[in-house]
Amino acid sequence: MTANDIVLEANEITKHFPGVLANDHVSIDLRKGEIHALLGENGAGKTTLMNILYGLYKPDSGQVVLNGKSIVIHSPKDSIEAGIGMVHQHFMLIPAFSVAENIMLGDETTHAGVLDIKAVSQRVRELSHQYGLEVDPDAKVGQLSVGAQQRVEIVKTLYRNANIIILDEPTAVLTPQETEDLFRIMRQLTARGVSIIFITHKLKEVLAVADRITVMRAGRVAGTVKPKETNEPKLASMMVGREVILTVQKQPARPKDxxxxxxxxxxxxxxxxxxxxxxxxxxxxxxxxxxxxxxxxxxxxxxxxxxxxxxxxxxxxxxxxxxxxxxxxxxxxxxxxxxxxxxxxxxxxxLSYSVADNMVLCNYYLEPFARGGVLQQEKVDENARRLIRDFDVRTPSPYVPTSKLSGGNQQKxxxxxxxxxxxxxxxxxxxxxxxxxxxxxxxxxxxxxxxxxxxxxxxxxxxxxxxxxxxxxxxxxxxxxxxxxxxxxxxxxxxxxxxxxxxxxxxxxxxxxxxx
Amino acid sequence: MQSTADKGFIRRLGQLLNPLLVPFLAIVTAVILGGIIIKVVGGDPIAAYKGLVQGAFGSPSALSETAVWSTPYIFAGLAVALGFKGGLFNIGAEGQIAFGAVAAALIGYALPGWLHTSIPPYIHIPLAVGAGILAGAIWGGIPGALKAYTGGHEVINTIMMNYIALNITSYLLNGPMRDPNPLNLSARTPEIAVSARIPPIFDIPGMRVHWGFVLALLMAVVVWWLLWKTTLGFEIRTVGANPDAAKYAGINVKWIITLTMALSGALAGLAGAIEVTALNYRHELGFSTGYGFDAIAIALLGKNNPYGIILAAILFGAMRNGATRMQFLTQIPIDIISVIQALILLFVAADAIIRFIYRIRAREERVVLTRGWGG
Structure with a gap:
């Protein structure tokens, strides 16, 4: 591979949020026609990095290089013009609109001031044919399956001439069959010269589909490997920073009443x-x-x-x-x-409640958390501190709003x-x-x-x-x-x-x- | 050199004052814009504002009148804020105030006659005020129950309830409850019995400020305590923040919605009852017009925080009170005050404008739309 193959490069990107170093001198490069998986736990900084590439955040330092030229991305509009498209984990589609309407949304094709739906539908059909993505431009998005909605999002990026597509946790919402379909589509896209950044935390998936895998941990790059050179336990320990037991160890059950x-x-x-x-x-x-x-x-x-x-x-x-x-x-x-x-x-x-309040959501009215209808805040806080310790919840304090926690810690x-x-x-x-x-x-x-x-x-x-x-x-x-x-x-x-x-x-x- | 304890204190003070920043700048901006408008229509903004401040705070009696004006604003602002905390938009404070006033007036003037005896004040006042609270609670509770059990949207229903309340009030004050004094030409009730009157704080002529103002301040503390220190408040806030999670947690969401609206109505009813028992000693058509709607503005300006509402209510009370003096001194019409109030509201509601003008970093806030018109 020569340097010319590199279409997109993030160089020493650093991004602080209040109290968190989300990206710490992160560098990653994407070659033409490759699927580059970005693997990491929730809160490892994957999404922050991608949001920087997509223009949603500004990095504190570091640069983004597109086709050998350093560029500054101020907004998603800039990144779309640079040929970068992003498919978010939660789709940005309007259910009541047709596929074609959704695709042209924000980039409407008009003819004498009137929306030209036909031209859009035609273009969507062409793209759908060209890249092997089955999408019916006239269907209502609300009636499509989750997998089909995701295809609409991908076509939407192609419609805007993206040749770099960022997929943020695309398989989180898919069934195993739909995941297989997505992988097939991803390979078809790369075969036609599109480059893909595939964000995930699922080990099996990166091994199945990626050309290269960059693992992130706690805001830093833990390493970049090829699927052939690694396996699930190795990736898992790179992600977590220690040995991980992937199988559940348990004794035979002793069922009673x-x-x-x-x-x-x-x-x-x-x-x-x-x-x-x-x-x-x-x-x-x-x-x-x-x-x-x-x-x-x-x-x-x-x-x-x-x-x-x-x-x-x-x-x-x-x-x-x-x-x-x-x-x-x-x-x-x-x-x-x-x-x-x-x-x-x-x-x-x-989500707007503190961790402490959420930890008594079902028993706030019982002793010792309440007495005579009055909340006993010290007991609530005490309970939270104990649970945070016992269950290893990563939170700066019991008083932060739960919305600030990562998904894994919210579940905890x-x-x-x-x-x-x-x-x-x-x-x-x-x-x-x-x-x-x-x-x-x-x-x-x-x-x-x-x-x-x-x-x-x-x-x-x-x-x-x-x-x-x-x-x-x-x-x-x-x-x-x-x-x-x-x-x-x-x-x-x-x-x-x-x-x-x-x-x-x-x-x-x-x-x-x-x-x- | 500063000690770390000092720094911690300053930081905490900053955190405490931070929510006040946008409302404060909104007021400043609105006052500046109001000044420009006064200038454009040919007035002297400095003189006008001087008159306004003088009229609101310039003398003991001006302060007293500002407190008198602020009292219903505090009660009604708390009413709307309590609803907001429970995720409910009570636009019906106006009607709830009217019924609170009617009920308090009725008990105030008619009860001794019904009982054929005089009643001591320590019984008569609570009964009259309690009747107003109850009337407001019922008038707020009905749209609450409609929302909870049928899905009827409280915004629509409280607006409708306003029309019903105001028309019934008009009928009562013109008909069965009309002051029978042959000299009376207006739609008003008879004066309430002396035993039902809440006395002024100072026994000085011209100082009308009454114990109802103190009660309003106390009520702000009570509402704060209810919302943040009791299990009921936890339930109200949970239903307001996430009704699905509230249901999951075992909270009876429908009952809490009904109760929240009833409590909100009760506070509005209290506003009406206090106006009757502590200030006007009767209810007259047109006494309370606008308090219920201004209350929405006050709740918004006070960020639904009981203490913020006290500040916002006093501001609105001061402006209303000072406006007369301003008009007297400068011949600038009182209506300019409404313009300034509207501007304040606009800037608080659309705080992006203020954040843009003063380059304040926005917190992570997404556009919040109402949860739709369904149930």
């Missing part, structure tokens, strides 16, 4: 369609009962119905011997429920709060979604520790690896029904995969009954 029994549960979704269609199962204390399944098969609504966040249409829920069917959240929580919600920012936290706040209460049942929905290796390892360990203390755990996750690593028994959900319940040590990825696709084999049925 039943803590949750669900009988013929039926639940409607927001459009009044029945998405839980007669589900029955039970969870015992001291076991982890995993619910596997492709996302969108009713897992979200199942967790919401069991925790009182969503009304149930039919059925019975018995928690710790008490009938809690149709009860609101508080009596269910008081029965002994801990709940790690799927959407941590929507349900799990009040929830985990600390929920696991520190005396509970009988833990419902954990996607407990490690979007988190980095270090946090995942930690949360897994805590969930297993909960089990060993005799708590029943209902684990709902779209990550099959996670379900298989943690669960003692596994139920597979498909279109609102449980296909089968199998023992974890008898389950294979293939057998679960078939069930997840809705194919039932008679052999697996016998393992369903729990044996205390």
């Amino acid at each position: 039943e803590v949750l029994r669900v009988e013929d549960l039926r639940v409607l979704d927001d459009r009044d369609l029945e998405v839980i269609r007669g589900v029955s199962f039970d969870v015992r204390s001291g076991e982890i009962f995993g619910i596997a399944g492709v996302q969108g098969n009713g897992q979200t609504q199942l967790a919401e119905a069991l925790t009182g966040l969503r009304p149930m249409k039919n059925g019975k829920v018995i928690m710790a011997g008490k009938d809690v069917s149709g009860k609101p959240p508080r009596p269910i929580i008081e029965t002994g429920l801990a709940h790690i919600p799927e959407d941590r920012q929507r349900h799990g936290l009040v 706040v929830i985990v600390a709060r929920e696991l520190s209460r005396p509970v009988k049942l833990l419902i954990a929905s996607q407990p490690t979604r979007g988190l980095d290796v270090g946090s995942i390892e930690y949360i897994h360990k805590e969930i297993v520790a909960m089990r060993d203390r005799g708590v029943g755990v209902l684990l709902i996750s779209a990550e099959l690896d996670e379900i298989m690593a943690l669960s003692d028994r596994i139920a597979v959900m498909y279109q609102g029904q449980i296909m089968d319940v199998v023992k974890a040590n008898e389950a294979t990825k293939e057998s679960l995969g078939l069930l997840m696709a809705g194919i039932k084999s008679s052999e697996t049925a016998e393992a369903a009954a729990p044996r205390p």
Whole structure:
């Protein structure tokens, strides 16, 4: 490779935020037609670096070099003109608009002052054909799957003549199949001369798709490697700075009394369609009962119905011997429920609240945190300091707004709060979604520790690896029904995969009954 | 050399004063612009502002009148701010004030007659004020319940409730509650009994400042304590900040929404009740016009902080009070004060303008739109 191949270069970039050195003399270069993965934990400085390249932040020092020339990027507009496009983790699309309308948004093609949708549609079709991205310019964005919306975002950058595309955590929202599709698209783009910076914290993905991997840790570059020269454990320790145990270590479960029994549960979704269609199962204390399944098969609504966040249409829920069917959240929580919600920012936290306040979100009204309706702030703060220490939450103090914490630490706040209460049942929905290796390892360990203390755990996750690593028994959900319940040590990825696709084999049925 | 303790103190002082910076600069800017307007219409801005300040703070009686003006502003500003903290926009303070005044007046003049006996002040005053609080609470609680249980938007419903309240008040003051004195030509109630009157603080003629002003200051402390020190306040703020998380935490969101609106209405009702029992000794149509709407401005200027609201309310009270003196001295119409108040509000609401003019670094704040018109 010669220096001429380098299309984009960040040189010794340094960026301070109040109290944080987000980028510390970071250098990275991108060659023409390569996929360069930027790997790192949450808060390692990946997104800061990319926001500098995209013109959202100004670096304190260091320079950006484009095609051999040093450039200054003041705004996203500059970077778009320089041929840099960015696909954010959260899409910037308007659901009510068509694909073509979304694509031209901010760069409208007009003909005598009238929007020329036809020309845009035509161009989108050409691009879609040229780069092998299936996108229907006339479809409404709101009706597209997440994967298809992401393709729209990519086409949007191509429409603006980007030849460098930054993908920020693109796989966080995708199913395994959609991830495969994305990788295929990425390879097609690079084959046509586009260069891609691929930001992620998932080790398997970088090994599968990247040409080169730069690992960032705590604002610095920990090294740049080729996939052939490395492996998952090596990358993980580069990311975290120490040895990481990627598998979960646990003893066989010793299940005891039943803590949750669900009988013929039926639940409607927001459009009044029945998405839980007669589900029955039970969870015992001291076991982890995993619910596997492709996302969108009713897992979200199942967790919401069991925790009182969503009304149930039919059925019975018995928690710790008490009938809690149709009860609101508080009596269910008081029965002994801990709940790690799927959407941590929507349900799990009040982002504007301090870490300390969030850590008593479910029991602020109980002694010792309140007495006679008056908050005991010292007790609240004391509790926070203890949990921050015990659960290793990285926060400058208990008083900072939770919105200032990284995603992993926000999740730790929830985990600390929920696991520190005396509970009988833990419902954990996607407990490690979007988190980095270090946090995942930690949360897994805590969930297993909960089990060993005799708590029943209902684990709902779209990550099959996670379900298989943690669960003692596994139920597979498909279109609102449980296909089968199998023992974890008898389950294979293939057998679960078939069930997840809705194919039932008679052999697996016998393992369903729990044996205390 | 400065010790670190000193530096820490200065930093903390800075943090304490920082939220006041934008409102302060907004006021300065509005005053400058107001001065330019006065100049353009041919007046003398310096003389005008001198008159304004003199009228508001220039003498003991001016100070007293400023306090009198500020009292309903404090109560009503607190009402709106409490709603905001719970994520609710109470535009209905105007109607709640009107009903609070009507109820307090009714108990004030009619109760001794109903009971065929005189009532000692320490019973009569709380009853009259309590009736006003209750009336406001009901009138605020209704749109709250409508929001919580049917999804009807509180902005629309409180506006509608204003019309209903003001028209019912008009009917009552012209009809059943009209002062029967044959000399009376206006739509007003009879005077309330002496036993229902909150006395002035000083027994000096011309010093109208009354204990209601002290009550307003106390109420700011109570609202602050309620919001930040009690579990109910935690619930109100949680529902306001993130209703989904509130539900997850086991808070009865619907009940809290209803209660927040009722409490907000109660404070507005208190504003009306105090105007009747401590100042006017009766309710008259047109006594309270505008307090409920100015209250929104005051809550905004005070950044929904109870202590900020005291400052904002005194500012508004002082401007209203000083305006008369300004007009008397300089013949500049009182309306210029409304213009300045509107400018202050504009700059506080769109604080990007102020931050741009004075080059203040913006905090990370995204544009906040209302959560839509649904439930």
